[in-house]
Amino acid sequence: MKKNVTRGLSTLALATVLAAGTSSCTKDLDRDPPLNSITTDQIFRDPTIYKSILAKLYGGLNLSGQDLSRELADISADDPGQTVYSRLVWKLQELTADQAIVQWNDGAIQDLNFNTWTSTNNFVQFMYARIYLEVGLCNEYLRETTDDKLSAREITGTAADEARAYRAEARFLRALAYMHAVDFFGNVPFTTESDPVGYFYPQQKSRQEVFNYVESELRAIEDQLPTLQNTVGSINESYGRATKGAAQALLARLYLNAQVYTGTPRWTDCVTYCNRVIAGPYALAPSYRNLFRADNNRTSTSEIIFAITQDGLSSRTYGGTTFLVNAAISGTPRGTQLKGADQGVSGGWGGIRARKTLPLLFGDSATIIQNMNIADQRAFFSTSRVFFGQNSSTDLGNFNYGVTVRKWSNLTSAGVAGSDPGGTFVDTDVPFLRLGDVYLMYAEAVARGGAGGDQGTALGYLNAIRQRAHKDQMGVVQNYPGDIANYDLDYILNERGRELHWEGLRRTDLIRFDRYTGSAYLWPYKGSNVSTNRNGVAIPDFRKLFPIPAAELTANPNIRQNPGY
Numbered sequence: 001m002k003k004n005v006t007r008g009l010s011t012l013a014l015a016t017v018l019a020a021g022t023s024s025c026t027k028d029l030d031r032d033p034p035l036n037s038i039t040t041d042q043i044f045r046d047p048t049i050y051k052s053i054l055a056k057l058y059g060g061l062n063l064s065g066q067d068l069s070r071e072l073a074d075i076s077a078d079d080p081g082q083t084v085y086s087r088l089v090w091k092l093q094e095l096t097a098d099q100a101i102v103q104w105n106d107g108a109i110q111d112l113n114f115n116t117w118t119s120t121n122n123f124v125q126f127m128y129a130r131i132y133l134e135v136g137l138c139n140e141y142l143r144e145t146t147d148d149k150l151s152a153r154e155i156t157g158t159a160a161d162e163a164r165a166y167r168a169e170a171r172f173l174r175a176l177a178y179m180h181a182v183d184f185f186g187n188v189p190f191t192t193e194s195d196p197v198g199y200f201y202p203q204q205k206s207r208q209e210v211f212n213y214v215e216s217e218l219r220a221i222e223d224q225l226p227t228l229q230n231t232v233g234s235i236n237e238s239y240g241r242a243t244k245g246a247a248q249a250l251l252a253r254l255y256l257n258a259q260v261y262t263g264t265p266r267w268t269d270c271v272t273y274c275n276r277v278i279a280g281p282y283a284l285a286p287s288y289r290n291l292f293r294a295d296n297n298r299t300s301t302s303e304i305i306f307a308i309t310q311d312g313l314s315s316r317t318y319g320g321t322t323f324l325v326n327a328a329i330s331g332t333p334r335g336t337q338l339k340g341a342d343q344g345v346s347g348g349w350g351g352i353r354a355r356k357t358l359p360l361l362f363g364d365s366a367t368i369i370q371n372m373n374i375a376d377q378r379a380f381f382s383t384s385r386v387f388f389g390q391n392s393s394t395d396l397g398n399f400n401y402g403v404t405v406r407k408w409s410n411l412t413s414a415g416v417a418g419s420d421p422g423g424t425f426v427d428t429d430v431p432f433l434r435l436g437d438v439y440l441m442y443a444e445a446v447a448r449g450g451a452g453g454d455q456g457t458a459l460g461y462l463n464a465i466r467q468r469a470h471k472d473q474m475g476v477v478q479n480y481p482g483d484i485a486n487y488d489l490d491y492i493l494n495e496r497g498r499e500l501h502w503e504g505l506r507r508t509d510l511i512r513f514d515r516y517t518g519s520a521y522l523w524p525y526k527g528s529n530v531s532t533n534r535n536g537v538a539i540p541d542f543r544k545l546f547p548i549p550a551a552e553l554t555a556n557p558n559i560r561q562n563p564g565y
Helices: 014-021 040-044 047-059 085-095 107-113 122-143 147-152 157-185 207-221 244-256 258-262 267-278 320-326 365-370 435-447 455-469 489-499 506-512 550-555
Strands: 304-308 430-434
Touching (some): 040 047, 047 122, 085 320, 085 506, 107 122, 122 157, 207 258, 244 435, 430 435, 435 455, 489 506
Antiparallel strands (some): 304 430
């Protein structure tokens, strides 16, 4: 069984109890069940429960609730799996961009496919709710663990020290949630532990103000968090939890997108924080494919800076990699199609596959369709598909069309299926922050004029990524085409598309490179579900942000909608 920070959540229905401390941002949600009669004060008088509360904060990134049932879900929905934070981030980042599409006949999810969502879209509303539930839970932990409250509850010594140390982790998770709020929604409601508990109307802060807050929080806790000391083949208490390197890497990502978020570029700051991460205890994992396998918590810890942990026995979820593995496999495979056993699961959901723009990053269409004989290990696709959008106006709802992505797997590096005996729930952790991304951020920031770095060093990082992409699982380089001698921003965008595909970053990347809206760059069904437009059409600039959910506008008179909605 994998060691997992989210274990032990069944101790109390903490999602229900702690929701009493959330703001009115989520008060309109239909929560099921009603709030528990146990008070927050009663819970926080027991110092042995603090780690379980912290686990709930981490579990909010990948679990639907206390278990898989609707009754104990954090957010009420017909299918609680659809409300999982990590699954929602992936959908909003990947289905709305150029590398993924889904066949399921659900109007809300098809609107993500076609960039036609509205303020009542279920997945937009679930993402917003997840962000603010996470913020509210973190706020409540911070509100209840001040020195004054610890003293009043006679919590002292080691127990008090641990409670204080957990505060930095709660602040990291809250900063992460607010960063997603800034990225997806722009100007958003803002609350902290200093705000009152109960019914009130939070003020809407500008994107710049919330950006500044996330920056200040991450910089404040950078030296309060532990330094990761993992080595390949082992894990320690810090794996899957916020560390100094995680705060630095998240700051680098924040600065990478600062021009989009605030109008002011911060390339030098991005270089600075990339350098801090690179100087830390990290190295590229020996095998690219092992980064996304069921034992990546042992084979790839040298590279993984912050993982969203998952376990097929102790932290079951229909989000995260359970979604990414099962949804990419047909439930009724035929002939040479990819089967569940090929990916370490028992079946498949027949949903997500690649738009042709993803496999074409690795070669021409003839090579990809006919034999998939590509030396780059990152090009791990099914051989039984033809390109989605190429041969039929009806291929959208037919899982026989579209290249299948095999990146995420529930097989270990030794080819053994994960721990769930039923073959549904996946063990693979999500490497949310990893060194390969930091190398690419560094190279991009240098190319855009960031001081403190140089192109020679950036080339070294890029070539290290390229070489690793041509290594087999034993670490032997195969058919390497050679190092590159220079690069430009177009190369960086394409290399990010190869290295980081299906990791929940693509929409943000396209926006930063000014390739998301307009007609300069098109992909299949961009902006339209009309068969005559299956090569894509322009989408307006307001689509760079999602709308504030209609329910929030009704609930809070202080909130204004994003332009265009």
